[in-house]
Amino acid sequence: MAKPVVEKKYSFLDSIYLFEILKGMVLTMRHFMFNFFASFRPGPHTIPTTWQYPEDRREISPIFRGEHMLMLDEQGRELCVGCGMCAKICPAKCITVEMAKVKEGEESKYAGKTHCKNFNIDLLRCIFCGFCEETCPKSAIELGQGYELSRFTKEECQLGKERLLKNYHWAKKNNKLKPKKVEAEQPKDKKE
Amino acid sequence: MIDLIIALIKVVGIWSFTLGVAAVMTWVERRGAALIQDRPGPNRAGLFGILQPVCDGIKLFTKENIVPEKADKVLFNLGPIMFAIPAFSAFAVIPFGDRIIIGGKEILLQISNIDIGFLYIVALGSLAVYGVIIGGWGSNNKYSILGGLRSTAQLISYEVPWGLALLGVVLVYGTFNLREIALAQQGTFLGILPNWGVFHQPLGFILFMVAAYAEANRVPFDLPEAESEIVSGYHTEYGSMKLGVYLFGEYVNITTLSALTVTFYFGSWHLPYINMASFLGDGTIIYGIASFLIFCLKVSFFLWLFVWVRWTVPRFRYDQVMKLGWKSLIPLALFNLFITTLFIQIKYYIGG
Ligand code: SF4
Ligand code: SF4
Numbered sequence: 001m002a003k004p005v006v007e008k009k010y011s012f013l014d015s016i017y018l019f020e021i022l023k024g025m026v027l028t029m030r031h032f033m034f035n036f037f038a039s040f041r042p043g044p045h046t047i048p049t050t051w052q053y054p055e056d057r058r059e060i061s062p063i064f065r066g067e068h069m070l071m072l073d074e075q076g077r078e079l080c081v082g083c084g085m086c087a088k089i090c091p092a093k094c095i096t097v098e099m100a101k102v103k104e105g106e107e108s109k110y111a112g113k114t115h116c117k118n119f120n121i122d123l124l125r126c127i128f129c130g131f132c133e134e135t136c137p138k139s140a141i142e143l144g145q146g147y148e149l150s151r152f153t154k155e156e157c158q159l160g161k162e163r164l165l166k167n168y169h170w171a172k173k174n175n176k177l178k179p180k181k182v183e184a185e186q187p188k189d190k191k192e
Numbered sequence: 193m194i195d196l197i198i199a200l201i202k203v204v205g206i207w208s209f210t211l212g213v214a215a216v217m218t219w220v221e222r223r224g225a226a227l228i229q230d231r232p233g234p235n236r237a238g239l240f241g242i243l244q245p246v247c248d249g250i251k252l253f254t255k256e257n258i259v260p261e262k263a264d265k266v267l268f269n270l271g272p273i274m275f276a277i278p279a280f281s282a283f284a285v286i287p288f289g290d291r292i293i294i295g296g297k298e299i300l301l302q303i304s305n306i307d308i309g310f311l312y313i314v315a316l317g318s319l320a321v322y323g324v325i326i327g328g329w330g331s332n333n334k335y336s337i338l339g340g341l342r343s344t345a346q347l348i349s350y351e352v353p354w355g356l357a358l359l360g361v362v363l364v365y366g367t368f369n370l371r372e373i374a375l376a377q378q379g380t381f382l383g384i385l386p387n388w389g390v391f392h393q394p395l396g397f398i399l400f401m402v403a404a405y406a407e408a409n410r411v412p413f414d415l416p417e418a419e420s421e422i423v424s425g426y427h428t429e430y431g432s433m434k435l436g437v438y439l440f441g442e443y444v445n446i447t448t449l450s451a452l453t454v455t456f457y458f459g460s461w462h463l464p465y466i467n468m469a470s471f472l473g474d475g476t477i478i479y480g481i482a483s484f485l486i487f488c489l490k491v492s493f494f495l496w497l498f499v500w501v502r503w504t505v506p507r508f509r510y511d512q513v514m515k516l517g518w519k520s521l522i523p524l525a526l527f528n529l530f531i532t533t534l535f536i537q538i539k540y541y542i543g544g
Contacts, residue, residue: 027504
């Protein structure tokens, strides 16, 4: 059924347009003047709605899901045990983990008995869902704050272990780590 | 010989002047639009982005020159040229200042002072549509031809009130010569108002402005382009410098129309209440430059008005445009003409 057409009644002033157009022009001039003087003020972020990207950046939420990082514990040991849970859950199938036993004399470097020899994330396929972070039993992988991920070659988009650790160090230095998760309360009446 | 050299200097000077103004206008338009819409606009190239037109020019020049396979090659290439030539040539009869006298030789600040300047302007105004319709037809694209057809219909409708409104000014000052019209606007009228066309012809001025926006295919009458309806209309298929010529021609058109507005309605190079010629000395170089600068100042206001209106008013619907043209503007223009002739007759009988 067609909608009934409602004829809008225009007053004489409306129907000669000119007065209304003048009113509109006053409005646009007000905006123009405000922004005109704002653009002369020093500093990059003078026009309120626009971030002048390389000079000023938006605040990012602490739980932002950006470039991944492999976490270390307080003693600076690698948390990842190379179990491959993240690789399994990843919907984009972009994680490859290679597990290896921790060699004699290297125990101080790794928190567990095993570790990951190789760790690779294909950023070209990652959808930043955060499942890897959620499923990891050791909280060894987290999605950080980095979002400038474009590179010139495909190879540079492969997140190796080195870069993952570098991301962690950078985040720690700049105080960009996520706030510690509040552990969900365990049900107390759990029978042994 | 001397005459020829002087004419050549004037032609080249004015030609580069309009080109320069058009280039700066592309930047003013984008920056103005941005500021009106609460964003900064192009502000990276040079100080406040003033070099943006240069970058755009380089971009357009270096792009591939594509001619669609099914297009009519000749017409397709002819379109932009046909569009730009009338836009540039209209400036030939517009006086952009008074005169300079060097060594007893009088140099008018006007390329050619012809007696039928008014008719020349109106004729060129209607020629501009050929560029649009030829470009639209030659592209062999339904949106382009639609844009071209719309432009034709619009120009035919708005040429009439445009010419009739200007005729009112011609009646008041009694001449077709643009320089004489400009000269006649010196002094005051009714004792208080400057002797400008806008005070003789307030209704005519409004009609002229509305029709001028339609002539220049600017918002609110940009139906031939109408990005949201027919994807840029007649220049959909154009790229590289051919598109550049179209876009540039539009700004040259705007410059010409602004200059016309100033010449016919805003006293050309005259300041209100002040007779510059009497205290700077008629014909001195400084007077010539001052009159040119005043003319430029007035023109720049109208150039800005084009930008300002564009980002204020939304586009009319097609039937609204036609209704406005035929049912409002043409009767009003005729009415204006009638009143003007009546007053002139009454004045003639009383005074004469
Ligand atoms: S990051 Fe976590 S889930 Fe992935 S292999 Fe290492 S310990 Fe296992
Ligand atoms: S964020 Fe999602 S897609 Fe990306 S690596 Fe982790 S699980 Fe895979």
